[in-house]
Amino acid sequence: MDYIRAFIVGGIICVIGQLLMDGTKLTPAHILVSFVTTGAILTALGIYEPIAKFGGTGATIPLTGFGYSLAKGAMDSVKKAGLIGAFTGGIQSTAGGVAAAVVFGYIMAVIFNPKSKK
Amino acid sequence: MKKQITKISKEKEYKKYVNKKVPKPSYLKNSLWAFFVGGAICTIAQFITNTLKDFGLNKTDANTVTVIIMVFLGAFLTGLGIYDKLGKKAGAGSIVPISGFANSIVAPAMEFKREGYVLGVGAKMFSLAGPVLVYGFGSSVIIGLLYYFFTR
Numbered sequence: 380m381d382y383i384r385a386f387i388v389g390g391i392i393c394v395i396g397q398l399l400m401d402g403t404k405l406t407p408a409h410i411l412v413s414f415v416t417t418g419a420i421l422t423a424l425g426i427y428e429p430i431a432k433f434g435g436t437g438a439t440i441p442l443t444g445f446g447y448s449l450a451k452g453a454m455d456s457v458k459k460a461g462l463i464g465a466f467t468g469g470i471q472s473t474a475g476g477v478a479a480a481v482v483f484g485y486i487m488a489v490i491f492n493p494k495s496k497k
Numbered sequence: 498m499k500k501q502i503t504k505i506s507k508e509k510e511y512k513k514y515v516n517k518k519v520p521k522p523s524y525l526k527n528s529l530w531a532f533f534v535g536g537a538i539c540t541i542a543q544f545i546t547n548t549l550k551d552f553g554l555n556k557t558d559a560n561t562v563t564v565i566i567m568v569f570l571g572a573f574l575t576g577l578g579i580y581d582k583l584g585k586k587a588g589a590g591s592i593v594p595i596s597g598f599a600n601s602i603v604a605p606a607m608e609f610k611r612e613g614y615v616l617g618v619g620a621k622m623f624s625l626a627g628p629v630l631v632y633g634f635g636s637s638v639i640i641g642l643l644y645y646f647f648t649r
Contacts, residue, residue: 381547382543382544385542385543386540387536389539389594390531390535390536390539391532392593393531393589393594394531394532394535396531396593397527397530397589397590398528401527407592407601408625410589410592411592412629412632415632415633415636419633419636419640420636420640422640423644436540436545436560437536437539437543439563440563440567440595441535442593442594442597442598442629445598445629445633446633446637448560449640452637453644454644456641457641457644457645458648462642464641465638465640465642469633469634469640469641470637473633476561476565476595479568479569480598481602483569483573484572484602484622485619486572487603488576488602488606489610489614489618491575491578491607493578493604493607494581
């Protein structure tokens, strides 16, 4: 059952991105940035948490989920550590993904060469 | 005078011609592709999370490791040239998931390798990921500060 929920929630979030791409002049870069920011804001407003509970990875794997863990990390750290948590929390909670993206991204770029476009 | 008029009408004709040739996006087809590919990627991630939980990881760790694995897969498939082929059909379905974030790092980094490992790979990796991190980290700090001042 959680597979179906992940499929539907993840699919819908991607369709929103696709409609923004087709219907407006936004580039993928603009969409990624606005998805992360939107995810963070929705989390701060308490709207994204129930979506994440329901959708599982369907809500956490799209980039809105990156914003979700940034905002959630910041708020949780503020609860524990006070003001300094605002600066450490978000990056702490996403550190694994960001470090993986930098390291794996670098390794793959060094190993592989771009395929000629046909 | 006459020359100008013909120039303008030619421009108009050209614009008409271009508008005719520029393909209209087919909303339904693109959305279906985005839905199924995006949904499939999230379902794979759910499978990874569930497997990790079976191995005894708690929820937070399972989520973090899932993100790391999805980033690895996105980067690896980009290196093999498979992810970009998928992206042509799937559009946002492959861009919006976190594996697309990895794709946005590897693709320009490979492309600019000939400019060196510092200013080529090192710098161009972040041509798309950089803005995402700037706005993501920025909004997380702002939200943290607001949360601090409003919950005191």
